Amino acid sequence: MKRKICILMSLLLVILAAGGCGKSEENVQGENEVESEKETKNEEPLVVAMELAYPPFEGKDDAGEPEGVSVDLMKAFGEYAGREIKIENTAWDGLIPSLQTGTADLVISSMTIRPDREEQVDFSDPYANALLAVLTSKDAKAKTIDDLNQAGKKLAVKSGSTGHLYAESNLTEAELIVLPDESACVTEVAQGRADGFIYDQLTIYRNWQKNLDTTEAIFIPFQEPEKWGIAVQKGNTELLNEVNAFLKEFREEGGYDKLEETWLSEEKKAFEDLGFQWFFDLADEKNGEEE
Numbered sequence: 001m002k003r004k005i006c007i008l009m010s011l012l013l014v015i016l017a018a019g020g021c022g023k024s025e026e027n028v029q030g031e032n033e034v035e036s037e038k039e040t041k042n043e044e045p046l047v048v049a050m051e052l053a054y055p056p057f058e059g060k061d062d063a064g065e066p067e068g069v070s071v072d073l074m075k076a077f078g079e080y081a082g083r084e085i086k087i088e089n090t091a092w093d094g095l096i097p098s099l100q101t102g103t104a105d106l107v108i109s110s111m112t113i114r115p116d117r118e119e120q121v122d123f124s125d126p127y128a129n130a131l132l133a134v135l136t137s138k139d140a141k142a143k144t145i146d147d148l149n150q151a152g153k154k155l156a157v158k159s160g161s162t163g164h165l166y167a168e169s170n171l172t173e174a175e176l177i178v179l180p181d182e183s184a185c186v187t188e189v190a191q192g193r194a195d196g197f198i199y200d201q202l203t204i205y206r207n208w209q210k211n212l213d214t215t216e217a218i219f220i221p222f223q224e225p226e227k228w229g230i231a232v233q234k235g236n237t238e239l240l241n242e243v244n245a246f247l248k249e250f251r252e253e254g255g256y257d258k259l260e261e262t263w264l265s266e267e268k269k270a271f272e273d274l275g276f277q278w279f280f281d282l283a284d285e286k287n288g289e290e291e
């Protein structure tokens with residue numbers, strides 16, 4: 001009898017041990033799956049939306065691949081964050097919605113930090129600034145911005161741009177021709193269908209140089225520089241903090257100098273000659289120090 005009891009207890013211990021091993025294997029498998037999911041998530045690329053229609057900041061090379069200042073800046077951020085960067089060419093009107101719907105993680109597209117946009121997305125610290133200017137037709141015979149703010153004058157503006165908003169507020173006497181992109185606006189002026197096109201100084205300078213026979217450039221005095229920022233989905237503090245830390249380190253390590261050498265060397269010299277504030281000179285006018 002005792003022998004039978006011993007045999008039964010031995011069998012019970014074997015069964016319990018086997019069950020314990022099975023449970024342990026399941027737990028290990030489950031833990032492995034969780035770790036695998038974490039690794040997969042970390043390896044997913046960061047999707048960056050930008051409108052590839054504003055070289056040299058956002059453009060395409062001869063093969064149609066993204067290139068420019070913003071592209072290189074985001075590649076540098078990818079190296080900093082240890083993440084692959086996937087750039088999505090997105091129409092201007094779709095940039096902020098791409099963050100709101102979660103189809104993009106970041107937006108960098110020479111976008112001005114404005115209160116109305118800050119209600120929809122969160123912006124990084126400024127990484128560049130820009131001011132407005134006007135590309136005007138030689139036939140318009142305009143010497144100042146006030147010469148274009150008259151009845152009968154037609155001004156081309158890119159829909160939703162800061163130039164568009166400036167014209168609506170300050171050039172109320174002129175007729176506005178609202179178009180979807182800057183190339184269309186430049187064409188209107190170069191071909192004499194519009195008296196002027198208001199946009200950032202770099203775009204105006206470049207297109208003036210391309211159309212010296214038909215256009216002039218008017219630079220608007222007494223402006224506050226626009227500040228450009230990188231946008232993330234509202235409330236994504238973790239990514240926003242990472243972007244801000246990167247921008248600080250990138251500036252300290254001379255990253256902007258390399259971008260200028262690659263993409264903007266000619267324009268920087270021209271801006272210096274004209275006395276214009278440069279894109280990456282984020283000077284705090286109150287104390288003369290960089291922000």
